């Protein structure tokens with residue numbers, strides 16, 4: 669089984685990926701949060717700070733594109749190949765209203781004929797493209813037509829998040845629809861969605877013994893040694909988690925040149941990471957309320973000192989349907 673770190677915009681940027689990879693073994697690929705290729709065929713300075721190889725040294729990182737323009741996709745895929753990335757991922761899963769309103773991300777799934785023409789143009793000029801998709805926009809049955817299209821192109825790997833766009837991240841994943849689709853996929857498939865514990869991952873492996881890969885997002889932010897444990901390593905103790913956390917904070921301070929911005933980035937991580945600690949509600953509130961770096965560091969230190977590390981995260985981020 670291969671283990672992938674899911675892309676998470678605003679969370680798994682270059683600093684996070686590098687630091688996680690340095691502390692925790694086992695992740696085979698780190699997917700970068702999406703970038704939208706510009707029409708002027710240049711990466712923006714901000715995109716460069718995440719994507720350029722010097723910011724990803726030693727990390728098996730895969731860039732991701734969010735676009736519905738074949739021309740923009742073609743230049744960006746080839747530019748990323750030239751930078752040394754053999755694989756570029758295409759985002760067909762983002763459910764955000766601002767993205768789907770423009771027909772991108774999961775919004776592209778509403779226009780299968782357009783998607784077919786897009787692939788036709790892109791694959792005539794590019795290779796090394798993987799895709800991350802949902803099952804559809806409104807209904808999982810939309811996946812029949814989408815998969816018929818995907819199967820006609822040399823997509824290197826298809827990551828399926830078995831929800832539709834309208835689900836956002838709410839309710840249970842549509843497990844039976846994934847099970848029905850899997851044998852009909854002609855390319856290697858990666859499963860993504862709501863894997864929290866080692867048990868969850870082994871259940872997926874047992875259910876789908878030929879599945880080559882799983883991708884984990886929120887639970888890996890919550891519990892950064894999850895994949896290390898899955899690949900035979902030891903669980904991180906509070907000391908290791910604290911060292912990882914403090915290193916990350918110092919590096920964000922350096923990267924942003926501003927400890928307040930670094931703190932805000934760390935608060936995004938704590939939204940998930942707090943779920944790994946017992947009785948962390950009170951200290952967690954102090955992290956949320958922290959106004960400056962000193963308050964933040966004191967509150968974070970209190971969690972590592974006072975709250976027991978759970979064997980697995982308890983995902984309070986789950987939302988009912």
Ligand SMILES: Cc1cc2nc3c(=O)[nH]c(=O)nc-3n(C[C@H](O)[C@H](O)[C@H](O)COP(=O)(O)O)c2cc1C
Nearest residue numbers: 674675676677701702759829861862863884885886
């Ligand atoms: C804050 C946040 C940002 C995300 N950013 C991206 C992104 O840039 N590209 C993408 O393909 N998916 C993105 N996702 C979706 C995740 O990659 C993943 O598919 C989702 O969290 C479900 O997996 P999980 O249950 O293991 O977290 C994002 C999700 C969240 C919660």
